[in-house]
Amino acid sequence: MKKSILAAALLLSTALTAAAQDASVKLGVLNDQSSSFSALGGTEVTEAVKLAISDFGGQVLGKPIELVSADHQNKPEIALSIAREWLERDNVDALFDVANSAIALSVNNLLGEQKKLGFFVSPMTDKMTEADCNGYGMAWAYDAYSQVRSSVSAQLKAGGETWFILSPDYEAGKVLEAGVKTAVEEEGGKILGSVRAPLGTTDFSSYILQAQASGAKVLALTVNGPELVNALKQVQEFGLIDQGMRVALTVLHQSDARAIGLEALKGIQFAAAWYWNTDDASKHFKEEMQKKTGNAPGWVAAGAYSAATNYLNAVKAAGTDEPTAVLAKLREGKINDLFAKNATLLPNGRLVHDMQLLEVRAPGEASDAQDVFKVVTTVPADIAFRSIDKSACKLAKG
Numbered sequence: 001m002k003k004s005i006l007a008a009a010l011l012l013s014t015a016l017t018a019a020a021q022d023a024s025v026k027l028g029v030l031n032d033q034s035s036s037f038s039a040l041g042g043t044e045v046t047e048a049v050k051l052a053i054s055d056f057g058g059q060v061l062g063k064p065i066e067l068v069s070a071d072h073q074n075k076p077e078i079a080l081s082i083a084r085e086w087l088e089r090d091n092v093d094a095l096f097d098v099a100n101s102a103i104a105l106s107v108n109n110l111l112g113e114q115k116k117l118g119f120f121v122s123p124m125t126d127k128m129t130e131a132d133c134n135g136y137g138m139a140w141a142y143d144a145y146s147q148v149r150s151s152v153s154a155q156l157k158a159g160g161e162t163w164f165i166l167s168p169d170y171e172a173g174k175v176l177e178a179g180v181k182t183a184v185e186e187e188g189g190k191i192l193g194s195v196r197a198p199l200g201t202t203d204f205s206s207y208i209l210q211a212q213a214s215g216a217k218v219l220a221l222t223v224n225g226p227e228l229v230n231a232l233k234q235v236q237e238f239g240l241i242d243q244g245m246r247v248a249l250t251v252l253h254q255s256d257a258r259a260i261g262l263e264a265l266k267g268i269q270f271a272a273a274w275y276w277n278t279d280d281a282s283k284h285f286k287e288e289m290q291k292k293t294g295n296a297p298g299w300v301a302a303g304a305y306s307a308a309t310n311y312l313n314a315v316k317a318a319g320t321d322e323p324t325a326v327l328a329k330l331r332e333g334k335i336n337d338l339f340a341k342n343a344t345l346l347p348n349g350r351l352v353h354d355m356q357l358l359e360v361r362a363p364g365e366a367s368d369a370q371d372v373f374k375v376v377t378t379v380p381a382d383i384a385f386r387s388i389d390k391s392a393c394k395l396a397k398g
Contacts, residue, residue, distance in 0.1 A: 150271035306339035348393035
């Protein structure tokens with residue numbers, strides 16, 4: 001008799017603990033807020049998710065929506081420790097952003113183990129939706145394939161059929177160089193030359209002269225960081241854009257444009273997941289975010305806002321925050337919001353959506369100093385992203 005009473009008490013205690021823990025729907029923003037990736041989103045992402053919660057009404061299914069945020073400091077062991085504590089002890093229902101591809105891959109594996117949801121926005125890697133896919137980690141914004149394919153497709157459509165590639169001489173640069181070559185050749189273009197610059201290069205003049213001499217219509221730059229700044233300054237000094245050569249970057253953020261300056265960037269083109277000056281909803285989001293941060297938001301913040309909003313809508317539609325039920329709702333039909341246009345969540349966790357080819361404005365070209373880019377063209381989702389039938393993810397086969 002005593003044993004049965006004790007068992008009943010334990011069951012009641014467990015049920016009460018679970019109920020207390022599930023008294024809210026909890027979102028967690030995990031990213032770099034103080035190191036090299038902080039400029040890509042950082043605390044701006046936290047503000048964007050706060051805004052999404054506020055715009056949603058602050059509660060769902062009669063429960064308050066809570067937000068926790070942490071700086072993983074760009075350190076994998078810290079990120080994994082925080083994520084594990086959130087999921088196992090603090091009852092966080094979904095993670096957002098998770099900047100840094102290496103960190104994202106580790107967190108993605110944890111999500112698969114815990115069967116909890118994660119919405120990756122910053123990471124460029126496609127491994128979490130390809131070889132390491134588990135269905136619980138979702139890539140909400142972009143990957144190397146979509147960045148390269150969107151840019152190449154748009155440039156070829158505009159007559160840029162010949163290419164010269166300038167890449168950094170390390171693994172990531174080689175991967176992007178190979179991606180550009182494959183995309184150009186598959187789309188019917190031609191590579192006229194390529195060159196790799198050692199890490200730390202400050203003088204790109206010899207490489208730029210090679211690109212100029214090749215006669216290519218498009219110069220693809222896959223360098224980044226200080227090397228990108230130096231290369232762009234020298235591209236302008238040599239007058240490549242004025243001479244008719246298009247210069248295409250692998251990726252450029254709003255924060256990059258502010259840091260580098262429009263004079264060095266003017267005329268540069270690149271593919272992006274989103275830009276704020278495209279429709280009324282995006283412009284409104286920009287105004288609200290600028291009140292909070294002082295600057296127009298980048299696409300990482302917009303992507304996080306979209307992911308959080310769609311997650312909360314799916315919880316409401318499912319009538320529960322149970323992950324598999326929420327996933328089922330997320331995969332129903334098309335997603336169209338201020339960030340994701342013509343979007344579909346594929347079984348491998350990849351959100352495919354229209355991408356944009358953007359061009360950096362010249363200084364003083366726009367009346368709003370925050371309006372640093374202009375849309376050249378839209379690249380449809382089915383062209384920008386890898387199709388599900390070409391995915392290596394095991395979930396794509398079912």
